[in-house]
Amino acid sequence: MDHNGIAYLDGxxxxxxxxxxxWSLKANWPDDSVVQHELSHNFGALDHSTPAECIMDYWDAxxxxxxxxxxxxxxxxxxxxxxxx
Amino acid sequence: MNSRYFLIFCLFAILSAISxxxxxxxxxxxxxxxxLLGFASLILYRKHKKKYALFLAVLLVSAGSIIALIDLQLxxxxxxxxxxPMSARIWNMGNAHNVRLTVIDxxxxxxxxxxxTVNGGESIDTGPVTGKPGRYSVIAEVDGERVNQTxxxxxxxxxxxxxxxxxxxxxxxxxDMESKVIMFD
Numbered sequence: 001m002d003h004n005g006i007a008y009l010d011g012x013x014x015x016x017x018x019x020x021x022x023w024s025l026k027a028n029w030p031d032d033s034v035v036q037h038e039l040s041h042n043f044g045a046l047d048h049s050t051p052a053e054c055i056m057d058y059w060d061a062x063x064x065x066x067x068x069x070x071x072x073x074x075x076x077x078x079x080x081x082x083x084x085x
Numbered sequence: 086m087n088s089r090y091f092l093i094f095c096l097f098a099i100l101s102a103i104s105x106x107x108x109x110x111x112x113x114x115x116x117x118x119x120x121l122l123g124f125a126s127l128i129l130y131r132k133h134k135k136k137y138a139l140f141l142a143v144l145l146v147s148a149g150s151i152i153a154l155i156d157l158q159l160x161x162x163x164x165x166x167x168x169x170p171m172s173a174r175i176w177n178m179g180n181a182h183n184v185r186l187t188v189i190d191x192x193x194x195x196x197x198x199x200x201x202t203v204n205g206g207e208s209i210d211t212g213p214v215t216g217k218p219g220r221y222s223v224i225a226e227v228d229g230e231r232v233n234q235t236x237x238x239x240x241x242x243x244x245x246x247x248x249x250x251x252x253x254x255x256x257x258x259x260x261d262m263e264s265k266v267i268m269f270d
Binding site: 003005006009037050051063 | 110112155158159160162163164165239240241242243265266267268269270
């Protein structure tokens with residue numbers, strides 16, 4: 001696979017790679033970060049388009065951040081427990 | 086160890102500590118610090134011809150360069166457009182039907198309008214509709230019956246597919262429309 005992982009947004013499936021294919025020239029994220037990132041997509045969180053201290057940011061996911069920013073946490077939490085959870 | 090080299094090392098260590106304290110992540114501080122330490126080590130080698138200094142210089146410059154390359158690769162991996170354009174797939178599980186697919190952007194412009202005849206059990210891929218992020222109104226008209234949905238095309242590494250499923254239940258034709266987004270990474 002030429003990515004660290006792929007996931008359906010707000011869906012039921014995601015696939016995580018141990019490492020992206022070498023020819024994709026993509027940085028290999030830690031496996032637990034990939035799982036956390038892809039599952040967050042399954043619960044509706046989007047990627048960040050600029051650096052932010054969040055697992056949904058490519059940069060921080062690579063360097064091992066295991067927390068969400070407030071926005072992403074709200075989205076994931078609402079999809080796990082419902083809007084009042 | 087040469088005292089001057091030790092002083093430079095201490096200076097960089099203090100600078101790294103200050104920058105980390107100020108909130109600069111270590112992976113941004115590390116490349117310049119490692120490369121500069123590598124050059125300091127190289128100067129030491131040129132003066133004293135100590136082999137360990139050359140080894141250290143190569144090691145430090147390599148480590149700094151690798152971290153800098155990873156930083157650059159990650160920085161340029163942010164994408165502000167979908168990885169692949171939006172497309173639609175019409176899946177007919179019933180009898181043959183005439184399908185018209187229309188996509189209208191947020192400004193009200195019709196950007197896609199095509200008609201298809203889809204046989205029973207056939208699946209048709211419309212191909213790329215648009216790759217421009219935004220909010221779109223998708224209208225599927227199956228034998229005169231209209232189904233519509235608003236679809237958001239996100240500004241990130243993703244692919245949006247609109248699934249239009251057609252079923253026949255007696256004399257009734259059931260049309261379902263669903264958009265699915267696959268996130269890459």
